[in-house]
Amino acid sequence: MKRTVERTVGRLVVDPIVCDGHGLCAELLPELIELDDWGYPILRSPAVPRDLAAYARRAVAACPVLALKLVPPE
Amino acid sequence: MTFEARLLAGPAFAAGMEPYAAHRARLGQLPPPRPELIDTIVASGLLGRGGAGFPVGRKWQAVESRSLDDARILVNGAEAEPLSAKDRALMHSRPHLVLDGALLAAGVLGAREIVLYVGARHVDAQRSLQRAIAERGRLRVPVRIVLAPDAYVAGEESAAVHFVNASDARPTVTPPRPFESGIDGYPTLVQNVESLANVALIARGGDAWYRSLGRGETRGTALVTVSGAPHGGVREIELGMRVGEIAAVSGVAPESVHAVLLGGYFGRWLTREQAWPVPLDPLALRAAGATFGAGVISFLPAHQCGVAATATVLEYMAAQSAAQCGPCVFGLRAIADTTFALATNSAGVHDLERLERWTGQITGRGACRHPDGAVAQLASAMAAFSRDFASHARGRGCEVAPALRQAA
Amino acid sequence: MSEQFLWFASRGSGIVSLLLLTTVTVLGLTSMVRWQRPTWPRFLTNDLHSNLALLSVVFVGVHVTSAILDPFTNLGIYAATIPFASSYRPLWVGLGVISVYLFVALIVTSLLRERLGQRTWRLVHWVAYAGWPLAVVHSMGSGSDAFALWMMAIEALCIGVVALALTWRVAAGRTNREQLPAVVGASPRVHAPYADGDHR
Numbered sequence: 001m002k003r004t005v006e007r008t009v010g011r012l013v014v015d016p017i018v019c020d021g022h023g024l025c026a027e028l029l030p031e032l033i034e035l036d037d038w039g040y041p042i043l044r045s046p047a048v049p050r051d052l053a054a055y056a057r058r059a060v061a062a063c064p065v066l067a068l069k070l071v072p073p074e
Numbered sequence: 075m076t077f078e079a080r081l082l083a084g085p086a087f088a089a090g091m092e093p094y095a096a097h098r099a100r101l102g103q104l105p106p107p108r109p110e111l112i113d114t115i116v117a118s119g120l121l122g123r124g125g126a127g128f129p130v131g132r133k134w135q136a137v138e139s140r141s142l143d144d145a146r147i148l149v150n151g152a153e154a155e156p157l158s159a160k161d162r163a164l165m166h167s168r169p170h171l172v173l174d175g176a177l178l179a180a181g182v183l184g185a186r187e188i189v190l191y192v193g194a195r196h197v198d199a200q201r202s203l204q205r206a207i208a209e210r211g212r213l214r215v216p217v218r219i220v221l222a223p224d225a226y227v228a229g230e231e232s233a234a235v236h237f238v239n240a241s242d243a244r245p246t247v248t249p250p251r252p253f254e255s256g257i258d259g260y261p262t263l264v265q266n267v268e269s270l271a272n273v274a275l276i277a278r279g280g281d282a283w284y285r286s287l288g289r290g291e292t293r294g295t296a297l298v299t300v301s302g303a304p305h306g307g308v309r310e311i312e313l314g315m316r317v318g319e320i321a322a323v324s325g326v327a328p329e330s331v332h333a334v335l336l337g338g339y340f341g342r343w344l345t346r347e348q349a350w351p352v353p354l355d356p357l358a359l360r361a362a363g364a365t366f367g368a369g370v371i372s373f374l375p376a377h378q379c380g381v382a383a384t385a386t387v388l389e390y391m392a393a394q395s396a397a398q399c400g401p402c403v404f405g406l407r408a409i410a411d412t413t414f415a416l417a418t419n420s421a422g423v424h425d426l427e428r429l430e431r432w433t434g435q436i437t438g439r440g441a442c443r444h445p446d447g448a449v450a451q452l453a454s455a456m457a458a459f460s461r462d463f464a465s466h467a468r469g470r471g472c473e474v475a476p477a478l479r480q481a482a
Numbered sequence: 483m484s485e486q487f488l489w490f491a492s493r494g495s496g497i498v499s500l501l502l503l504t505t506v507t508v509l510g511l512t513s514m515v516r517w518q519r520p521t522w523p524r525f526l527t528n529d530l531h532s533n534l535a536l537l538s539v540v541f542v543g544v545h546v547t548s549a550i551l552d553p554f555t556n557l558g559i560y561a562a563t564i565p566f567a568s569s570y571r572p573l574w575v576g577l578g579v580i581s582v583y584l585f586v587a588l589i590v591t592s593l594l595r596e597r598l599g600q601r602t603w604r605l606v607h608w609v610a611y612a613g614w615p616l617a618v619v620h621s622m623g624s625g626s627d628a629f630a631l632w633m634m635a636i637e638a639l640c641i642g643v644v645a646l647a648l649t650w651r652v653a654a655g656r657t658n659r660e661q662l663p664a665v666v667g668a669s670p671r672v673h674a675p676y677a678d679g680d681h682r
Contacts, residue, residue, distance in 0.1 A: 014439075015247055016247065016398070016399040016400070016401065016402075016439060016440050016441045017246070017247055017398045017399055017441050018247075018600070019399070019400065020400075020657060020658045020659045021400050021658045022516065022524060023524060024523075024524045024525045024528060027523045027524055027525045028525055036401060036405075036435050036439075037404075037408070037431075037432070037435070038400055038401070038404035038405070038408075039400070039658075040400040040401050040404075040439070042435060042439070060596070061595075061596065062525055062528060062529075064513070064528070065600055066595065066596065066599070066600045392666070393666060393667070395666045397662040397663040397665070397666040397667075398662070400658065400662070403662045403665050403666055404665065407665055407666070
């Protein structure tokens, strides 16, 4: 839907092989990311709304292994 | 089971490999590969037989649109699913059907190489394929055999490609998928041996012929592996046949069965009452939340505990993780340990809650579908054996004698 | 500008740089052991580490600039940019020059990490482990206060905390990733076969 596309700046993707369960992403973006019982991120909703864009980018930059990526909408 | 066999038409299994001369005499010359074959396959509705059930024609289209006459064909005969034997049986006794399918794919998709990815332990299949290649003489496309390591995930699409490229049979993150970038980076068709054998027949008979058999929405026949039965083993069935019918032919009396595992270790449990009328039709099964998977039909005997059987499967799946992704490594280990504790009556009610939570958390968070399959199998077990899980959680075992004991 | 001022500026900013870089190194090691508390999240360690590294660039810049401008030292541009080209204590100053280059490489690659990719960044980060020891040796050899008690106390403090942090890092053992195969490889307890025998 067009409206949804305008309201999101992309979607979050975790590379599960690179991810090492550091957990900084969940600290910096608790609205969208929480940790499972073993410290690995669960993406509650991959779509990132406009008002969380800056936080999402910061979370992506903070990942010690660059496992978190923000994929722009197609 | 009164239909005309297709994949298994010809000499009986016991006769071993069908040689080239007999194959040609029975089926005629292999038709030349033409682009129209893709449309025929699409029209036939042939679904992949590796476990995912993806439409074969669509896969061929995806590779064809990217191939610049530099594609690769990876014939997937790894068959690491412990309950399945159909792929190696097919490779052992009908290698020329498999080769036909691979050569057609190579011709239609513009491929430079065919890789036969065969499980390292399946020596009969390897020998048959080697003899078959020799019998063919010079081929337009080079064919080589690559032995797949004896690991469950080695048969996964990206793992197979990874092994051929780098001798590392662990799944990789997708995208890109093999049809985009596979062996040496080229568009690669990864196709199960049974799927290719079906293509070899469809190329000769046409899509209408293929669709002339089948009881429901999914048309055609398929190979299944029946276990837990007096006359089990590999059979060809008409798609849509019911589990009860297969049971009857395999010598299984309904009263002797507790439950049925359909699809494989990554499949679904059904109670005997639920299972008997179920049609073995991939599309119907998927709509019902079950799966045709790798064509595994495994009967759990009446005296065996369902919780114990589930724990055994989970232990295997946890140990077979490629150890790359946290949710799979820790998640499968946790659910395996907890189910084992339940099976030995050493767990508590909180463990059931934990299992529920974990089954919600683990799916979709690995690089491949291995953890998803294990979790789906557990979820179906908790539904099928719900009373037994509950009573084990209270430390009281189940009606069936608890069959699980610590190994010495 | 009073020459005394430049001399003080150079020494002072040098010492502050050393303290900052020591803190940056300790924070880096703390990040590796994944230490955290409810009041001190992981990202705090990481962000402090990066921000103090950037801050230290400022102080190193002041240190080098004031040292060059100071007429009482014979340090010119060449001495400050080419290792061992200084006529004054060439070895010790030279090590400082190398140290600065390593830190610059670290900071540039860190700022461009998303573009360069994790592997390149890690490689440079590893190589730059030499940056802090070189800075310490530089400060011990080229400073005119090198043998003053208070200076030696500062050196000892810096070396001490890094040694502690390094020990902690080594003791903390393997990361998650390295432990995964061990978790998986736990041998199966159950030998009761579920499936029928092997179909050859």
